[in-house]
Ligand code: FES
């Protein structure tokens with residue numbers, strides 16, 4: 080197996096790693112670095128449970144090869160700070176049930192709110208359209224993102 | 238009155254914090270020292286006698302053992318009501334997806350590679366996919382018995398006489414397909430031996446206490462020697478009520494005395510767990526001129542696929558709910574659970590109560606149209622109220638707010 084050397088910054092930490100050519104980013108994160116907050120729901124780009132932010136954009140880490148992450152900055156769910164308003168809004172709005180979609184949802188929401196603090200409902204639904212949830216029916220997730228946007232703008236979230 | 242701290246208040250879900258942090262542990266997130274990895278070989282034919290040759294695969298460097306039915310220390314069976322599943326198919330497979338072997342290797346890659354060296358010889362036999370065909374005497378038999386393994390009857394009043402008195406009768410056949418739960422977390426699990434030599438199985442399951450019994454029976458040990466731990470469960474909706482990974486992992490861990498893990502792909506998940514019952518529903522409903530329902534005759538056929546799972550409970554519930562929330566004095570219902578060579582069906586949200594509304598509510602709309610009533614009028618005329626008696630003779634006491642609910646709909 081051919082190994083490739085990559086340099087990658089994950090959650091603010093620099094790594095220099097030798098990775099197999101066919102290793103997926105999700106396996107690097109989960110199996111090698113034990114960042115298991117990134118989930119695998121389908122392995123083929125359908126569900127978004129494996130969402131991470133790479134170079135400011137959300138990607139399905141099951142569709143990215145580890146070596147493609149060379150020289151990039153990656154944020155996984157473990158890289159979101161403790162008292163993050165998006166995470167708290169998800170908890171308070173009841174947007175979390177089984178939780179398997181949650182890390183991906185939170186990151187998709189973050190990626191939206193990093194660019195747009197005043198999203199319309201449609202923009203929110205569009206932003207999480209690559210993330211499937213089988214439990215909540217989406218409405219609570221949408222209200223959680225709305226609430227987080229409002230709190231980030233300085234409102235009280237109500 | 239004591240003040241309640243929780244009841245009546247909106248509280249945050251207790252495990253939501255771990256889940257938003259990504260620190261909640263699902264079985265696939267568990268990595269143990271010296272852990273081996275297992276993959277399952279499944280049938281690719283719906284009905285066939287099989288011969289399995291695992292020799293070549295067993296010789297591959299890094300393969301620890303290939304388990305088949307011969308390696309089941311106890312009973313080679315499981316099942317929530319009838320023990321009609323085999324842990325590993327011994328002589329024949331009854332559906333696409335039946336487990337045949339479990340390869341355990343040092344790594345996932347080796348186990349996957351070894352899959353290519355398992356030889357399964359299939360001798361196809363006639364299969365049956367339509368439950369009505371399967372009900373016929375000369376149809377292929379999925380098990381060594383009649384394919385109809387459950388028949389539930391409701392008899393109330395005299396439907397024959399009542400239909401003669403009806404002003405209008407509506408007769409239709411309704412079909413609903415199988416549905417998969419598609420919970421987001423594919424099946425996964427880890428098993429190992431603890432310090433006391435007990436087998437510990439960690440799996441996302443809806444019934445750790447049932448699993449414990451079924452694992453113990455297949456291992457041929459006392460229940461006390463088996464522990465089942467349920468970590469975070471990534472959705473279930475009824476689809477985790479039957480055994481999938483549990484027994485394979487337990488046998489492997491006990492035999493190899495090493496932790497063993499398995500994780501299904503999405504595709505394998507579809508093959509491994511139950512589906513919602515496909516049903517064919519024959520409905521004949523009769524009413525008087527003013528819309529009062531007088532008689533219902535229904536035949537409900539549930540496709541159980543290759544295994545029974547919860548079919549009896551599901552088809553009983555379909556029958557019990559066959560009138561819908563409407564009072565009908567004369568009722569004759571027959572529901573059947575039938576084996577076929579389709580994917581097996583079991584529990585899924587509603588447990589048989591979900592399918593029948595497709596039939597009884599459309600019957601109501603068609604009756605209303607024929608009688609020149611609105612859908613709301615015909616429902617208000619017949620809906621259950623406090624004190625109503627259901628087709629099975631249950632008198633509804635207490636709170637039956639259906640009438641109010643329908644009234645509310647008037648404004649839409
Ligand atoms: S696991 Fe990557 S999109 Fe589903």
Ligand code: FES
Nearest residue numbers: 177180212213214
């Ligand atoms: S909370 Fe279960 S899939 Fe979204």
